Amino acid sequence: MKLLITGATGLIGRELTQKLIYEGFEVNYLTTRKSKINSLKGANGFFWNHNQIDSECFSEVDTIVHLAGSTVSRRWTKTYKDEIYSSRINSTQILLNGLKSVKESHQVKQLVSASAIGIYPSDFDYNFNEEAKINPTSFMERVVFDWEKEVNSFRSEGVKIAKLRIGLVLSKKGGVLGTLKIPTYLGLGAAFGDGTQGQSWIHMDDLLGIFLKAILDKWEGVFNTVAPNPVNQTKLMSALSYSLKKPYFLPPIPSFLIKIVAGEMSNLVLDSHWVSSNKVIDYGYSFKYSDIKKAINDLIG
Ligand SMILES: NC(=O)c1ccc[n+]([C@@H]2O[C@H](COP(=O)([O-])OP(=O)(O)OC[C@H]3O[C@@H](n4cnc5c(N)ncnc54)[C@H](OP(=O)(O)O)[C@@H]3O)[C@@H](O)[C@H]2O)c1
Known part of the structure; x- marks a missing residue:
């Protein structure tokens, strides 16, 4: 089985590419940087950008994994917000147009696309499942909503x-x-805001496992891709301090300070998302990590 991966040179993409090759898949990938075309061992790189795509990338491909999107962890200026939006929405259009251009010969049957829990509104109590009605109001909700569309x-x-x-x-x-x-290692770890915001996290191993299962079992629909036990931010930070064997004593950093420093991007750390993983479990995925302390300990303990 041959796959095409976009965003393969990123945090998730690199690990997913390695795992899929290990599992016996052939992998093509698309990159916007010509210097990265030969950068993933065992996979074949192809170039694309905002107005072109090498249509050879679709040759014999059965499934596309779509991860492309510029990082959201950079200051959200007006220009950079346009980049966050277009790197997801326009890249999806280019991918589709590329596929249409080889219509007669393509064999693509499935697309597994990244999306994000940022599609849900920030809420300190409600536990969201995939049935939630989405009415985007914030920038990030809008980006993810339009991306899915x-x-x-x-x-x-x-x-x-x-x-x-x-x-x-x-x-x-x-x-x-x-x-x-780094701040936690220096004993300076602290939650943001009041620390009660929900953090629906997932260990990389489970994320890769869910991608693999979605590909193999040909999942269709929307799937929350988070571990079964989300925690509030204070618990996340204290689990990190515990794994690094550092004290956790600082009070949370007040929201107004974070807003001054990070502007609208502060939503990334101040918003709260409690999200249910029941659907992926019902679809047969068995989590390796559902406890935050065990997950963080495995990663950095
Ligand atoms: N990491 C998380 O916690 C998280 C959480 C929720 C959702 N996600 C989503 O999952 C996807 C992958 O996340 P990640 O953490 O692996 O991201 P990442 O490390 O920032 O990598 C994303 C990749 O997208 C490609 N890219 C950037 N700008 C692009 C553009 N304008 N057009 C086409 N491709 C572009 C880049 O590849 P090239 O430079 O090779 O083109 C980059 O390596 C993203 O869409 C992200 O929104 C991630």
Whole structure:
């Protein structure tokens, strides 16, 4: 079975590519950086950008995994917000147009696309499942909503679509743990806001396991891709301090300070998302990590 992966050079993409090759898949990938075309061992790189795509990338491909999107962890200026939006919505259009251009010869039957729990509104109590009605109000809700809508256009090509609404990814190789590790190691770890906001996290191993299962079992629909036991931010930070054997004593950093420093991007750390993983469990996925302390300990303990 041959796959095409977009965003394969990123945090999730690199690990997923390695896992899929290990599992015996052939992998093509698309990159916007010519310097990265030969950067993933065992996979074949192809170039694309905002207005072109090498249509050879679709050759003999059965399933597309769509991860492309510029990082949200950079200051949200007006220009950069446009980049966050277009790197997801326009890249999806380019991918679809590329597929349409090889209509007679493509064999793509499935698309597994990244999405994000940021599609749900921030709520300190409510536990969201996939049935929740989405009425985007914030910037991030709008980006993810439009991204999912664009992904749905692949139905016109007879492609089955699975959208994985990914939570906070915990990885050895960077992401949120990479950012929080240094202050925590220095004994300066602290929650943001009042620390009660829900953090629906997932260990990288489970994220990769869910992608693999979605591909193999040809999942269709929307799937929250988070561990079974979300925690509040204070618990997340104290689990991190515990794993690093550092004291956790600082009070949370007040919201107004974070808003001054980070602007609208502060939503990333101040918003609350309690999200249910029942559907992926009902679809037969068995989590390796459902306890935050065990997950963080495995990654950095
Ligand atoms: N990590 C998380 O906690 C998390 C949580 C929820 C959802 N997600 C979503 O999952 C996806 C992958 O996440 P990640 O953490 O692996 O992201 P990442 O490390 O930032 O990597 C994303 C990749 O997307 C590609 N990309 C960037 N701008 C692009 C553009 N304008 N057009 C096409 N491709 C572009 C880049 O590949 P090239 O430079 O090779 O083109 C980059 O390596 C993202 O869409 C993200 O929103 C991640």
